[in-house]
Amino acid sequence: AQSVTQLDSHVSVSEGTPVLLRCNYSSSYSPSLFWYVQHPNKGLQLLLKYTSAATLVKGINGFEAEFKKSETSFHLTKPSAHMSDAAEYFCVVSDGLPPSGGYNKLIFGAGTRLAVHP
């Protein structure tokens, strides 16, 4: 079975400092991994996705994530936080079986709430 663990429920950073949101996964197959962001009372927006191509994935708004198979990790980073980055972030693994993978049933992590202080 596939699962996702987000190691921090809350992360607080100062504006202009780096952001690190940690995610570990378990998967019986080559996984597809995603990061989504959710602003209060809103739906989810895809930040980036990994689907067995380049291990360093660049997304929107300056975010990127690196797939590390040996560590079963897919941590989300950003060099410099903005106030507008304050939101809930979800690490997600696809439940797709090979070779389709991709956007099948999604398994969500518990979420990490990012706070950005002036």
Place this chain on the structure above:
Amino acid sequence: GAVVSQHPSRVICKSGTSVKIECRSLDFQATTMFWYRQFPKQSLMLMATSNEGSKATYEQGVEKDKFLINHASLTLSTLTVTSAHPEDSSFYICSARKGGTDNSPLHFGNGTRLTVT
């Protein structure tokens, strides 16, 4: 880009009544739609997978007679919470997958905040 519209954004209903939530894909055809439920400060839990023209597939523990799903067209899926109770109060979010391949991206609606009094 692709847009998924969810309506209403907020609804308050009395216990025992039914509420219908609509999920529309505005600029693409969605063969598959997913319904999620999110409790406060928690993650999204998949409730069911809605397939156009066929019965929905419900996740374990989700009552299909309570959460009725209809996917009558390629642009509309509805979730009806029947005989709602306060414990059904939650944030419901739909997502739609653009028709085509299994690798088609998922697009999320903005969610519906249901409060049952």
